[in-house]
Amino acid sequence: MPVEISDLSFTSSDHDDEMTAKSTFDEAFQPFADAMPVMVWMCAADGSAMFFNRKWVEMTGLSMEDSLGDGWTRAIHPEDQKHALATWQHAIQTRANHDVELRYRMVDGSYRWHILKALPTLNADGTVKHWQAVCTDIDDQHDSFERELRGRNRVLLSLAEGQPLAKVLDEIIEVAEELRPEMIGSILVLDQQEGCLRHGASRQLPDFYLDAMEAMTPGPSVGSCGTATFTRKRVIVEDIHTSSLWEDYRDLATRAKFRACWSEPILAPCGRVMGTFAMYYAEARTPDARDLQFVESFAKLAAIAIERVTVDDELRQMAAIVDSTDDAIILKNLDGVIERWNPGAERLYGYSAKEALGMPIDLLVPEDCIDELDANTERLRQGKPVNHFETTRMTKDGKRIHVSSTISPVLDSEGILSHFVEVQNDITQRVQAQAELDRERSVLEAIVHGIPDAILLAKLDRKLSFVNESACRIFGYERSEMEGQHGAIFYANQDDFRQQAEQRFNLTATPQKDIQEIRWRRKNGEVFAGEIVGTIIRDSYGKPIGYLGIIRDVTERKRAEATIREKQRQLSTLINNLPGAAYRRKYDGNWTTEYISDGCQELTGYAPEEFMSGTAKSRRGSGRSDESDAEGLVTSSTTPIDERAFLNWASVIVAEDRENFAMEIQQAISEKRPFQLSYRICHCSGEIRWLWEQGEGVFAGDGDGRVVALEGYISDVTELREARERIIQSERLAAVGQMISAIAHESRNALQRIQVGLDMLGFEIEVDSESRADLDRIARAKGDLLRLFEGLRNYAAPMQLDSSPEELSAVWRKAWANLQPSRDNHPAQLIEEPHSIELTCWLDAFRIEQVFRNLFENSLAACNDPVRIGISCTAAELNGTPAVCVSVRDNGPGLTEEQRARIFEAFFTTKSKGTGLGMAIANRIVEAHQGTIAVGDAKDGGAEFLITLPRTLS
Incomplete structure (x- = not known):
């Protein structure tokens, strides 16, 4: 390190001659200077050397005599002489401290770097008495500085090449560890969003240590780096084993074999913490000034790297934004020449960047907008802002478009206006939409004022803010009289006003949306009926901003409705009667x-x-x-x-x-x-x-x-048709009866004569002869003809009933018993299903027995053995009166569709022998009892007939 010496006090007068001064200096200073480990010398006021200590002679090999005056300059390296002597002369002239680094030739012919520091000693009048100088050998330090400088240049080169931040930070650690091989370097980067420290760079820290430190949250006692980040100050931990800052991380450091850790916060120019630069040592260690300078220096280098990469990233992001935005961004110089043209401008105007760059901005401006452009440019030159404005521009194909534009000044590094930047976006569709909206607004206003209903808008205090013309007509007010008035004045009953406030215009309740009729009051006091619908008006965020009410005067409608109701009542009465x-x-x-x-x-x-x-x-x-x-x-x-x-x-x-x-x-x-x-x-x-x-x-x-x-x-027309059918039937039966009477009158005698002849022939013809068989056939034919006559007579004869209360089951059982001779050759069974109803009816037992006998005979004839005939009874109604329904069904082949349709027709038969009158007669008998007989739908096959008889006869 350089050694400085303070001024020595001499007792000699300012007017002592030079020899007296030198003698005094030699006696007082010589022993002290020779004992110093650095080169010390003294010069006169004009800069000529007067004294050198022993160290100078030993180091340079120049004797005292050879060094006096300007002889000492011969030891300066040729490349350093010009600069060193110039600064020395400047110090002599200005009487300022002299400080310079230069190389001296040593006794062995080599050159070593020294730092020369000279201070003037002044007289009382301010003139220089003499100069004192000290030369300190800094060759080792200079070599370290050179290596550090080369390392810094490597880092800066990586930055210049646009290397990723991780690589640049890794380069910093590599340089630091090359300069200080005994230490392990580390850079942590502060995650500005999460507020935690992330691994930035390290070449020697073990993985488990890095994993433990990842996402570490800064705090007042979080090791060296966490604490430095938190306090924004340098943290020197000389011994981790005894430091309270490492209490929670001491085991981790011991495992990693660390004893000391010095951490310097990496600060941005604005003072924001960006991370930490740390130096780890395997033994407890106290830093000296050079150590502190080193850690501070590399923290600043890391700050430059992080800031530069961050700025570069932001610039790239900004460039990407400029290139990807839909807005047109145009940079022009002060002469209006386009120097930057982004893709948004290409899309908007149709010019490629190659076509637009170097062209005047007037290329895009219609003739009628040139004055506007010039005025805006002049405002910017005067330092006045040109904020958002809308104007018209021209595309490459000559189409006029509407744009929203903002023009901003661009200043150079010295704050001088150098460019203008325009940001524009196409608002053609919006302008057209606005024009369409204006048109629609006009149409809407016409509709609103043309609607015959009263439309009222009110603020949240229910004071009217708008009414249409129909509202004025209905209530009899001018618009100026209604707008600003409270809505309560239009209600005939103030209870209705309060009810509407609670149910329809209540901000906290579910709004009522149905139509409600209310009594209203006109300006002249007349009360009228009107229907109201209304709602709460809300903005796009759902916040209520007012109320809408639509009122329809229903006075005329109610009159018309009353008239219509009366006519409808009359018509309904007429139709329903x-x-x-x-x-x-x-x-x-x-x-x-x-x-x-x-x-x-x-x-x-x-x-x-x-x-x-x-x-x-x-x-x-x-x-x-x-x-x-x-x-x-x-x-x-x-x-x-x-x-x-x-x-x-x-x-x-x-x-x-x-x-x-x-x-x-x-x-x-x-x-x-x-x-x-x-x-x-x-x-x-x-x-x-x-x-x-x-x-x-x-x-x-x-x-x-x-x-x-x-x-x-x-x-x-049921009764009409039934009466008609009865008349037709009666006429038919009357005709048949007359015919039968005539035939019977003539035929009965003929049949009697035939019978007499048959009886006589019976006595004459042998029983076993062939003629006897012919005679029997004649007798059977005569019997068939007689039965036909009897059937016709019964069918045509008037039906007179001899009715009395009878048990239906007794009637059908008697009919079944009377058929015993017919059943002798058939295994037949009548199956009565259980029932719980009363079977007593008013009826002619003889006639109803005839009906059951006819049904039983048909089943016995149609069914294969064994014959099964089932009977079941249910309660029923006929024309609103209680009745009994009897189902008779067999296990025969059933009826065809034709048979079902014609079964009750006279003379229709399915037998080879038969008159076809049995079911027709049965139908007459049942109808005479005011009942019905119908073909049923037997689910298990066979034929089914349903006989429904009233319990009483009317």
């Missing part, structure tokens, strides 16, 4: 009902709302036995309807009549004429009824021929 039902149905496959009058209940048993809703209410089974398809109402004579069933008009029409029903209507629609038709339906009770319907199609008003509905009238 007709003996039938008026309807409106869709023209679809299901004939979906849109409207049907109350007479529907009497016609079908279903309420009008059931047809109009398409859903039938649940009902108990009612004896209905017709078959319905998938679109129809599925019911059963014995099964209760526990679930709601689908209901439409098609579903109540008897299946056999549906096709003809549809064809008749379609034919009339195609010919655009009204239609009339009769068809059968199945009443809700299960009864089959005949309806007569007249209607016509309702065609769309657009003239395309599309049918939108059917409208018409339906009436029940």
Whole structure:
């Protein structure tokens, strides 16, 4: 290290001659100077050497005499003489301290670096008395400095080459460890986002140590580096084993064989901590000044590296942003010449960078905007800002576009204006959209003011901020009178005002959105009815900013509604008192009902709302036995309807009549004429009824021929048809009776004569002869003819009942017992299923026995052995009166569709022998008892007949 000596005090007068001074100096200073380990010398005020100590002579080989005056300069290295002497002369002239590094030739001819420090000693008047100088050998230090300088240059070269930060930091550690081989270097980088230390660089720290230090959070006692980061100050730990800072990490350091750790915070120019540079030693160690200078120096070098790489990264990021942004970024010089043109500018204007660079900015400016450009440039030159403004520019293809532009000045390193940068983005679509928005706003204003309803906007205090023209018309105020007023003045009842505040215009409750009728008050005091809807107006963030109310004056509508209601009441009364039902149905496959009058209940048993809703209410089974398809109402004579069933008009029409029903209507629609038709339906009770319907199609008003509905009238003609059928039947039977009477009158005698002849021939013809067989056949033919006459007579004869309360089971058992002779050749069994109902009915036992006997005879004839005939009974209703339904079913082949349809026709038979009158007579007997007989649907095969008889006769 350089050694400085302070001024020595001499007692000689300022006017002593030079020899006296030198003699005094030699006596006082010579022994002291010779004892010093560095070269010491003294010069006169003019710079000529007067004295050198023994060390000078020993080191340079120059004698005292050869060195006096300017002889000492011969020991200076030729390359250093000019600089050293110039600085020496400057110090003499300025009387300033002299400090210079230079090389002296040694006695062995080699040159070593020294640092020369000379200080002037002044007289009382300020003039220089003499100079004292000390030369210290710094050759070893200079070599270390050179090596450090070369290491620094390596680091700076890595930075200049754009090497990654990790590589640059690793280079710093490598240089440091080359300069200080006994130490282990480490750089930790502070994660600015997470606030923890990350591994930056280390060449010798063990992996387990690095893993333990990773993501370490700085603190006041977190080793050397964590503490240095936290305190922003250098932390010197001379012995880790005794330092409280390493208490939590001492075992880790011991494992890594560390005893000392010095850590210097790496600070950015702004003072922000970026990390730490640390020096580890294997033994306890106290740093000297050079150590501290070294650690500080390398921390600064690391700061330069981190800052430079960070800045470079930021510059690259900025360049990437400039290149990737959609905005056009244009750099121009003070003359308006384009010097930077990013991809956004290429996309916006259509010019490539090659085409745009070097061109004047006027290239992009329409002629009518040149003055604006010049004015903005002048403002910038005067130091005035040109912030965001909108203007027009021209693209390469000559298209005018709207841009939003900001122009900023660019200053050089000396703060002088050098360039302008323009940032522009295309707002053409926005400008066009704004124009469209303005147009739509005009349209909206026209709509708002043209709407006949009152539209009112209010602030959160419910004071009106806007009303439309209809509001003025409805309430009788001018707009200026309404806007700013509290909404309460328009309510006829202040309770309504408070209710609206609680339910519709309440910021904390669920808003009421339905239409509500309220009484309102006009300016002239008139009270009127009006409907209000309203809502809370919120901004894009959901924050309430006001209220919207729409009020409709319903005074005229309520008058019209009252008139319509009266007319509807009159029409409804008229329609509902007709003996039938008026309807409106869709023209679809299901004939979906849109409207049907109350007479529907009497016609079908279903309420009008059931047809109009398409859903039938649940009902108990009612004896209905017709078959319905998938679109129809599925019911059963014995099964209760526990679930709601689908209901439409098609579903109540008897299946056999549906096709003809549809064809008749379609034919009339195609010919655009009204239609009339009769068809059968199945009443809700299960009864089959005949309806007569007249209607016509309702065609769309657009003239395309599309049918939108059917409208018409339906009436029940069941009794009319039954009466007609009875008349026809009576007429038919009367005719048959007359015919039979005539035939019987003439034929009875002929049959008697035939019988007499047969009896006589019976006596004459031998029993075993061939003629006897012919005679028997004649007798059988005569018997068949007689039975035919009897059947016709019974069918045609008037039906007179001799009724009394009878047990049905006794009747069918008697019929079964009377068939004992017919059953002798058949293994037959009558199976009565258990029942819990009362079987007593008012009936003619003889006639009903005839019905059962006919059914039993048919089963015995149709079934293969063994014959099984089952009987079961259920409760039923007929026309609203209690009844009993008896099911008779066998195990035979069953009936064909034709047989099922014609089984009750007179003279229709499935037997080779028979009149075909048995089932027709049975039908007459049951109908005479006000009951029904129908073919059932035996699930297990065979034939089934359902006989339903009322318990009492009306």
